[in-house]
Amino acid sequence: xxxxxxxxxxxxxxxxxxxxxxxxxxxxxxxxxxxxxxxxxxxxxxxxxxxxxxxxxxxxxxxxxxxxxxxxxxxxxxxxxxxxxxxxxxxxxxxxxxxxxxxxxxxxxxxxxxxxxxxxxxxxxxxxxxxxxxxxxxxxxxxxxxxxxxxxxxxxxxxxxxxxxxxxxxxxxxxxxxxxxxxxxxxxxxxxxxxxxxxxxxxxxxxxxxxxxxxxxxxx
Amino acid sequence: xxxxxxxxxxxxxxxxxxxxxxxxxxxxxxxxxxxxxxxxxxxxxxxxxxxxxxxxxxxxxxxxxxxxxxxxxxxxxxxxxxxxxxxxxxxxxxxxxxxxxxxxxxxxxxxxxxxxxxxxxxxxxxxxxxxxxxxxxxxxxxxxxxxxxxxxxxxxxxxxxxxxxxxxxxxxxxxxxxxxxxxxxxxxxxxxxxxxxxxxxxxxxxxxxxxxxxxxxxxxxxxxxxx
Numbered sequence: 001x002x003x004x005x006x007x008x009x010x011x012x013x014x015x016x017x018x019x020x021x022x023x024x025x026x027x028x029x030x031x032x033x034x035x036x037x038x039x040x041x042x043x044x045x046x047x048x049x050x051x052x053x054x055x056x057x058x059x060x061x062x063x064x065x066x067x068x069x070x071x072x073x074x075x076x077x078x079x080x081x082x083x084x085x086x087x088x089x090x091x092x093x094x095x096x097x098x099x100x101x102x103x104x105x106x107x108x109x110x111x112x113x114x115x116x117x118x119x120x121x122x123x124x125x126x127x128x129x130x131x132x133x134x135x136x137x138x139x140x141x142x143x144x145x146x147x148x149x150x151x152x153x154x155x156x157x158x159x160x161x162x163x164x165x166x167x168x169x170x171x172x173x174x175x176x177x178x179x180x181x182x183x184x185x186x187x188x189x190x191x192x193x194x195x196x197x198x199x200x201x202x203x204x205x206x207x208x209x210x211x212x213x214x215x216x217x218x219x220x
Numbered sequence: 221x222x223x224x225x226x227x228x229x230x231x232x233x234x235x236x237x238x239x240x241x242x243x244x245x246x247x248x249x250x251x252x253x254x255x256x257x258x259x260x261x262x263x264x265x266x267x268x269x270x271x272x273x274x275x276x277x278x279x280x281x282x283x284x285x286x287x288x289x290x291x292x293x294x295x296x297x298x299x300x301x302x303x304x305x306x307x308x309x310x311x312x313x314x315x316x317x318x319x320x321x322x323x324x325x326x327x328x329x330x331x332x333x334x335x336x337x338x339x340x341x342x343x344x345x346x347x348x349x350x351x352x353x354x355x356x357x358x359x360x361x362x363x364x365x366x367x368x369x370x371x372x373x374x375x376x377x378x379x380x381x382x383x384x385x386x387x388x389x390x391x392x393x394x395x396x397x398x399x400x401x402x403x404x405x406x407x408x409x410x411x412x413x414x415x416x417x418x419x420x421x422x423x424x425x426x427x428x429x430x431x432x433x434x435x436x437x438x439x440x441x442x443x444x445x446x447x
Contacts, residue, residue: 065443113400120393127389133381142376142444146369146394149436 003202009195016188023181030178036100039093041181045189046089047115052193053083054118057125058148061141070208073137076144077129078200082193084122091119114150121147224319227312231320236327238297245293246328253286253332254339261343275346276406279336280399283363286332287325288388291370294325295378304378308445318441322371329363351409354419358409361426362402365433366395372437376444401426 020041030037057079063072094112095105106112125147128140239245257278264274298304307317337355341348348355373390377383405422408415 065440114397117393117396120396124390124393128386131382132377132386136380138444139376139380142372142440143390143394145436145440146433149432150394150397 006195006198006202009191009198013188013192013195016184016191020181020185020188023184027181028177033101036097039097041185042189043090043093043097044182045185046086046093048186049189049193050083050086050090050118052190053079053086053197054148056197057083057144061144061148065138065141065145071205073141074201074204074208075197076141077137078197078204080122080125080129080144081200082196084119084126085196086189086193087115087119087122090115118147118150121150224313224316227316228320228323231317232323232327235297235321235324245290246331249286249290249328249332250335252289253282253336256282256285257336257339257343265344270344270346273407275340275344275348276403276410278344279340279348279406280362280402282336282340283329283333283359283402284366284392284395284399286336287329287363287366287370288391290325290328290332291367291374291391292384292387294321294371294374299378314442314445315438318371318375318438321375322367325367325371326363329367333359333363346410348406348410351414351416351419354409354416354423355406357423358402358405358419358426361423361430362398362405365398365426365430368430368434368437369394369398372441372444375441398426398429401429 024038024041027038027041029035057076060072060076060079063069064076094115098107099105121143125140125143128136128143132139260274260278260282261270264271264278295304298307308314310317337348337359340346370387370391373387373394377386377390380386401422405419405426408419408422
């Protein structure tokens with residue numbers, strides 16, 4: 001299934017990313033922030049792709065931990081890597097925007113802090129998978145679920161705590177001219193995320209097949 | 221339910237009995253916490269006056285470091301002579317074993333924190349006892365949050381390679397929210413003009429966080445510990 005899906009997903013994301021800069025350039029300049037505001041289209045989309053990956057990580061970790069499906073474990077490790085990559089994009093684009101709008105590269109407000117924490121958890125997850133030895137897939141699944149449990153705190157943080165990060169109500173009230181490039185970029189990132197997941201899961205499946213074949217060979 | 225608590229109590233009693241015989245974990249953890257506070261005071265106390273706001277940070281960092289030390293050895297005794305297998309083979313609810321271990325760690329950390337709070341109040345001249353009950357609530361909830369995650373991870377990593385370095389690597393990112401809430405809550409209490417409303421917000425958030433993570437830990441202990 002993955003082999004057939006991947007070329008379509010990559011092709012589709014290519015279309016999205018070729019058209020996206022055109023839409024972004026055409027979008028109106030925001031009054032206060034000017035050109036730097038346009039980074040928001042990719043910044044928001046990268047974070048949404050990261051959230052999607054973390055949800056996939058949490059759910060597949062739970063499936064692996066409680067149902068012992070090997071496919072769920074393969075999906076979990078792929079989702080962790082994808083989440084790390086998109087999170088890094090968000091963490092890099094954020095400060096670039098912040099230094100122009102807020103005057104500081106980084107401030108420890110709730111959302112940026114918890115986003116950084118999630119990124120650290122993902123690094124910890126991948127370190128555990130790499131260096132934990134046998135049995136670390138189940139342990140990492142437990143950690144993956146903890147990562148997902150932190151996610152609601154990230155979302156409600158800007159609504160409960162006073163913070164200078166734009167509150168979550170900004171996006172639904174965007175005028176159409178800003179909305180089109182935003183949702184186009186969002187779709188592009190989601191499709192790219194799915195394409196990367198597909199490719200990575202396929203790699204894990206091939207590794208599992210190889211292991212099985214080696215074991216079968218040794219048994220003979 | 222009473223059987224669950226009975227099993228948990230048996231685990232606590234076993235750990236307390238073993239610990240009372242040689243007191244190794246208690247004394248080493250206490251001494252480590254004392255050294256930690258002293259080292260921080262060398263860094264943050266200048267000319268007899270502490271840097272503003274440093275006391276709350278030092279308190280929670282000391283708890284985190286001492287806690288990591290204690291958690292790293294929480295299941296140490298079960299590693300020898302196949303004791304862990306024996307424990308897991310017992311016909312009891314596995315989460316009860318987790319709760320027993322958690323209570324043991326909490327008791328140890330309670331003693332450590334009692335000493336550390338007095339030391340910090342003295343060395344940093346911080347009015348930690350001004351709102352004693354609030355501080356006690358904050359410390360209790362924060363320690364429960366930290367220890368609940370730590371006990372689970374410590375159990376998880378028991379048979380893992382490089383477990384000594386992996387425990388802090390896994391534990392700190394997940395428990396940073398607890399530390400942030402603890403530090404912010406403590407800071408709200410020790411400022412010249414204490415903000416009790418803000419402290420209450422942090423206490424409520426910590427309570428909510430504890431509920432979520434203790435539940436999650438109870439839920440995942442069984443599948444994670446199964447061979």
